[in-house]
Amino acid sequence: MAVRTIEVPASRKQATARALITGGAGFIGSHLAEHLLDEGYDVCVLDDLSTGSMSNLEHLDAQDLTMINGDVADRSLVSDLVRQCDVVFHLAASVGVRRIVDNPIESISVNITGTEVVLDAAARFRRRVIIASTSEVYGKSTKVPFNEDDDLVLGPTKNIRWGYAASKAIDEYLTISYVRDRGLPATIVRFFNTVGPRQTGRYGMVIPTFVRQALQGEPLTVHGDGTQQRAFAHVADVINGVHQLTAREDTIGEVFNVGNDSEISILELAEMIRTRTGSDSDIVKIPYDEAWTIQGFEDIKRRVPDLGKIRRWIGYEPAWSTEAIVDDVIAHFRAQPDFS
Numbered sequence: 001m002a003v004r005t006i007e008v009p010a011s012r013k014q015a016t017a018r019a020l021i022t023g024g025a026g027f028i029g030s031h032l033a034e035h036l037l038d039e040g041y042d043v044c045v046l047d048d049l050s051t052g053s054m055s056n057l058e059h060l061d062a063q064d065l066t067m068i069n070g071d072v073a074d075r076s077l078v079s080d081l082v083r084q085c086d087v088v089f090h091l092a093a094s095v096g097v098r099r100i101v102d103n104p105i106e107s108i109s110v111n112i113t114g115t116e117v118v119l120d121a122a123a124r125f126r127r128r129v130i131i132a133s134t135s136e137v138y139g140k141s142t143k144v145p146f147n148e149d150d151d152l153v154l155g156p157t158k159n160i161r162w163g164y165a166a167s168k169a170i171d172e173y174l175t176i177s178y179v180r181d182r183g184l185p186a187t188i189v190r191f192f193n194t195v196g197p198r199q200t201g202r203y204g205m206v207i208p209t210f211v212r213q214a215l216q217g218e219p220l221t222v223h224g225d226g227t228q229q230r231a232f233a234h235v236a237d238v239i240n241g242v243h244q245l246t247a248r249e250d251t252i253g254e255v256f257n258v259g260n261d262s263e264i265s266i267l268e269l270a271e272m273i274r275t276r277t278g279s280d281s282d283i284v285k286i287p288y289d290e291a292w293t294i295q296g297f298e299d300i301k302r303r304v305p306d307l308g309k310i311r312r313w314i315g316y317e318p319a320w321s322t323e324a325i326v327d328d329v330i331a332h333f334r335a336q337p338d339f340s
């Protein structure tokens with residue numbers, strides 16, 4: 001396989017490469033901002049702070065960081081920001097099934113319109129783009145591990161929970177179309193469960209939820225019978241993978257799974273977190289209908305990425321074990337005034 005690296009032109013290098021991160025005040029975006037600043041980029045963050053927070057960025061070197069509080073669907077703002085940058089990481093979205101279920105109209109619209117606005121601006125200024133998609137697009141496929149070329153198996157439209165997957169799948173179709181018809185240099189990354197410091201449990205993310213519950217002596221609330229399997233990646237591994245994919249021209253027009261393929265059941269995860277926090281919290285099982293307040297909630301039995309493609313292309317290998325990830329999240333919580 002021929003490997004070419006996209007070089008930032010020397011003139012721009014001297015002037016410092018500039019990255020735009022939509023959703024950069026969020027969990028993954030703020031880690032990406034930190035990584036790119038460390039790599040010598042100027043970073044511009046566009047975020048409406050709907051789920052993100054300025055506190056995610058306040059430890060960063062403000063000299064090379066610009067924060068714009070705005071909407072990714074604002075065409076003229078996005079056009080201006082894209083024109084001024086060399087590379088765009090599009091992460092802004094209504095994230096996760098919980099937000100789609102609670103607020104479907106706004107969430108589906110943000111995910112689709114925001115992506116179209118970013119793609120259109122990037123195509124006009126021919127900017128390198130990374131589009132954040134999700135493992136949710138595989139839907140309820142039972143063919144594990146999930147491979148980038150697999151069919152997507154979504155449930156009926158009456159079940160709103162599939163709206164998150166469907167909106168992200170539309171983002172992918174749009175991206176592939178812009179690559180094909182307008183020569184846009186874009187790559188799609190499908191993040192699997194990504195975890196680390198600064199992720200909030202507010203929108204149903206399981207590890208921060210369990211860690212908070214364990215540290216506060218509350219019951220750890222397992223949805224269903226807890227035998228569902230997941231594979232958790234540390235955000236640092238994910239960011240490294242994304243950055244390497246961005247640097248290569250042969251990844252344009254491609255889709256990559258990014259995550260960790262080490263599986264654990266949710267019940268085992270709850271037990272691990274209880275042990276590693278030293279908590280004596282109970283572990284309680286809650287039926288899906290109760291946990292999600294929608295009837296007939298469909299969960300995914302096993303969600304694990306096939307990492308063969310990203311391994312072959314960039315030699316990606318996640319460095320963080322599930323235990324190390326859990327310990328990092330626990331340490332992050334313990335450093336907060338409410339938990340120390």
Ligand SMILES: NC(=O)c1ccc[n+]([C@@H]2O[C@H](COP(=O)([O-])OP(=O)(O)OC[C@H]3O[C@@H](n4cnc5c(N)ncnc54)[C@H](O)[C@@H]3O)[C@@H](O)[C@H]2O)c1
Pocket residue numbers: 022023024025026027028029046047048049050051052053070071072073090091092093094095096110114132133134135190191192193194195
């Ligand atoms: N965390 C995961 O496990 C995971 C898994 C799969 C995919 N993803 C994808 O990764 C990306 C980042 O997710 P995250 O986990 O960091 O979530 P997050 O909620 O922390 O980040 C999303 C950011 O987008 C911002 N945003 C939302 N709507 C916006 C709008 N209209 N205009 C401007 N900003 C807006 C939010 O304020 C937030 O800062 C998302 O695209 C998400 O779908 C994340």
